[in-house]
Amino acid sequence: MREGEVFIDDKKNKKYWEKDGKLSTLSCKNGFYILELHGNPYERGFAHGMLLKEQIEKIDIVGYYGGFLESLFESSDIIDKIPCFLRKTSAKVLEQWYYSPLEKRCLEETKDEMHGICDALGWGKRKRKQALRSIFAPDILEHLVAGHLKVGEETLGSYYLAGCSAAYARGRALKENSDVIKNFEDYALLARNLDFPGVFVWRNPTIIFAHPTEKLTILEKGKMRKTDEIKQPYIYISTAGFPGFGLTGLNSSGLAMATFVCLSKNCSMEGMSMLNWNNYVLTHARSMRDVREMAKNPDLKCMSPHVLMVADGKEALSFEVDSVNKDIRNSQFDIHAQTNHFFSPLLHKQELKYPLLTDFTRGRYSLIYTALDNHSGHLTLQQMINIISCNLNLKEGKTALTGDIPSQATTITSVVFRLAGEAWENYDISKNEIWVASGVPPAVCYNPYYKFGFNKDFSWDEENQSPSVSRSADPFIGNSPGFIPFNDKMRKSLEYLSLSQEEIKQGKIKFAIENIQKAREYFDDPGYLYIEALIHLRNGKEGSKKEIATALQQFSYLEKNHSFSPAKDTALNLSIGRCYDLLGKREEAILRYNNIINRNKLSVHFKIAVSKSIQTPFTIDQINNSFDYFLYGPLKFYKENSD
Structure with a gap:
């Protein structure tokens, strides 16, 4: 094995990278890549890039996360209001406004590690910037939400309802001598x-062991x-x-x-x-x-x-x-x-x-x-x-x-x-x-x-x-009569659900509907129909009464046949009222809005949205394109008049 070259041991299914006496390795086990990285931040990053070069280039996870802000700008309503000759300049100003403070506050060791990965792959200036920005994706999203979503707005992304969770147990909460864990x-x-x-770019699960020398x-x-x-x-x-x-x-x-x-x-x-x-x-x-x-x-x-x-x-x-x-x-x-x-x-x-x-x-x-x-x-x-x-x-x-x-x-x-x-x-x-x-x-x-x-x-x-x-x-x-063990059909349905999410981000509404319908073919979860109805309502922006009528039919079916949490049930009734407004049935819409406004413990968001809808009929131009929260695309509860 020569220093500065990747050595592959086919018998052990292992790769080695050694530089300046610091040996890093890549192993594969049960579908995982296991990286053992040694050295200072730059050296660990370089070894990371050399050992996983093929996987990194194939998936382009850096391009996906590093281009969040650019995708937001290109898919928003804002771009339509900017003259064509100013759009590139505006995009650069927007990028500088968001990214520059983050880059200045980033620890040098973090920059060094990301630059090591980039150098191993031979990436130029633009890709290096994307790589650094990709690790700030959660920060970028939080700042976008805080800056753009006002009271009274909700997003279509919320209906997919993602969120991290954790459960911890110690001592007396644990069963003694469990089958798997013993002698502790x-x-x-x-x-x-x-x-x-980004589920479709997270395709190479990796466990990274870092052994710093700095x-x-x-x-x-x-x-x-x-x-x-x-x-x-x-x-x-x-x-x-x-x-x-x-x-x-x-x-x-x-x-x-x-x-x-x-x-x-x-x-x-x-x-x-x-x-x-x-x-x-x-x-x-x-x-x-x-x-x-x-x-x-x-x-x-x-x-x-x-x-x-x-x-x-x-x-x-x-x-x-x-x-x-x-x-x-x-x-x-x-x-x-x-x-x-x-x-x-x-x-x-x-x-x-x-x-x-x-x-x-x-x-x-x-x-x-x-x-x-x-x-x-x-x-x-x-x-x-x-x-x-x-x-x-x-x-x-x-x-x-x-x-x-x-x-x-x-x-x-x-x-x-x-x-x-x-x-x-x-x-x-x-x-x-x-x-x-x-x-x-x-x-x-x-x-x-x-x-x-x-x-x-x-x-x-x-x-x-x-x-x-x-x-x-x-x-x-x-343990309930309605419980169904998770199966392959459910998994397939979730893949189509995820595809639908990605297409909403890109404004591909037709394909988003097709894929949520395919998800329902594999497992007809009521949440899927709820999402499909919302996308049909969103598609009514193009002036299609048929889309709005389809949304109303689906919302009405859900109301009759399923139960939802308080907020989701309120949003369902609000959507039905809006469908009536868009179809010119103002009296039916008012009945819905009044039913909502009389509910106990109604959130501020809904009070504002419903009060606005009672005063003024909901119209097509109140449905916008901006991809605010998590870039899923919002369906606003209301939109302030320009005056």
């Missing part, structure tokens, strides 16, 4: 789903100061070409971490960027006490609102943060749960609340926490997988792939951490394990979970093997 008197389980747009730098008095301590090893669960900074990881001190994007008015362009901030916590903290101390550091600010859930074998906490406030929520009664929302009164007050999204995130939190609480003392790895992959619509008592408790169609990684509870001074990382869902999205949480163990130096233990674990055919939280 003091341990905890953390199950975590990561949901994010000195640790700490934030002190607003500046980064280098220490004499070497940065601790860590892993991320990610995909080829996407290092995964700060999303789902574990460090060699036994701290596991999961990130949850939240929406808040407190979203600024000052302070450290979100993904750097999370990566900083994971790589610097050696104990939960360290995490709490970091929360007290006034210099450690965050540009983007989110929750960082951190756990070890003894406890879990949710570190809530926006650009102004910080707070910590501790685990209680040996269990803990988290979805995409704030609990702290300070942070919750400034949270952007959209009815459908709030219904979903709060509802899913309630489901997870209740399941943990009801089965405390009997929880096992198997049951934690059951909880994190639940797809039961509790309101109807039936299986639901979208709806109140959906299937997590956009789950791109799902993992269960088994965390040993020893004191840090005597810590043995080899007593930890991760169980990672195999295969590719959508909905990887329904696939088998494979175990990955560690050696004492925090490298991958290739000999630590065991049978995979899958969700139960009839999960204990789903």
Whole structure:
């Protein structure tokens, strides 16, 4: 094997890359790529790029995430209002406005690692920019939401209802001597789903073992100061070409971490960027006490609102943060749960609340926490997988792939951490394990979970093997007459659902309808019909009465035959009223609007939207094209008049 060349060992199904005496490797196991990267940030990035070059170039995940803002601009209503000769200039100004502050605040080590990947692939200036911007995709989305979605708006994307979730159990909540986990008197389980747009580019699941050689730098008095301590090893669960900074990881001190994007008015362009901030916590903290101390550091600010859930074998906490406030929520009664929302009164007050999204995130939190609480003392790895992959619509008592408790169609990684509870001074990382869902999205949480163990130096233990674990055919939280075990037809339906999402982003409404109809052919989930009706209503913008009549027929069928959460039911009635308005049936529309306005606990969004519709009939020009939230494309509850 020569230095500076990739060596392939076909017998071991392994690749090697060595440079300046630092050996990095790529292995394949159970459908996963396992990267062992050694060196400083640039060297680790370069080895990453050399070992996974083919996969990175084929999928172009960097192009997908790095081009978010450009796609937004090209698909929005804004572009139609700008003269053709100014559009390119306007796009550049918009890009500079959003990206420049992020790039300035990005840690140098993050830039170096991404540039290492780019250099290994021979990418030029534009691609290098995209690569760096791709890792800020969650930040970009949060800033777009905070800046563009006003009270009274809702988006079509909300009806797909994606969202991360986590369940934690320790000590007395766990069943002793479970079939899979034995000989650990003091341990905890953390199950975590990561949901994010882009299921069709997240095709190469990768477990990245990073073994840094650089000195640790700490934030002190607003500046980064280098220490004499070497940065601790860590892993991320990610995909080829996407290092995964700060999303789902574990460090060699036994701290596991999961990130949850939240929406808040407190979203600024000052302070450290979100993904750097999370990566900083994971790589610097050696104990939960360290995490709490970091929360007290006034210099450690965050540009983007989110929750960082951190756990070890003894406890879990949710570190809530926006650009102004910080707070910590501790685990209680040996269990803990988290979805995409704030609990702290300070942070919750400034949270952007959209009815459908709030219904979903709060509802899913309630489901997870209740399941943990009801089965405390009997929880096992198997049951934690059951909880994190639940797809039961509790309101109807039936299986639901979208709806109140959906299937997590956009789950791109799902993992269960088994965390040993020893004191840090005597810590043995080899007593930890991760169980990672195999295969590719959508909905990887329904696939088998494979175990990955560690050696004492925090490298991958290739000999630590065991049978995979899958969700139960009839999960204990789903024992109802309407429960249907997840099957291949459901999986196929979710693929078409995801295709429909991608086409809505691109404004391909006709194809979006065709694919949601194909999804219904495989599994006729009521959520699919709900989405199809909304797209037909959106397509009424082109002046087609037939599209609006189809939407009305489908909404009416749903109202008669299915039950939905309060926000979704209200939105359903609002949509029916709008269909009547667009078909010239004003009296029927008014009846619908009055029925909504008299409901108890109606959210501010709906009050504004319905009051506006009572005063003035809903018209075609109030349906716009802008792709605001997650680029799925909004269907606004109302649109302010230009005057």
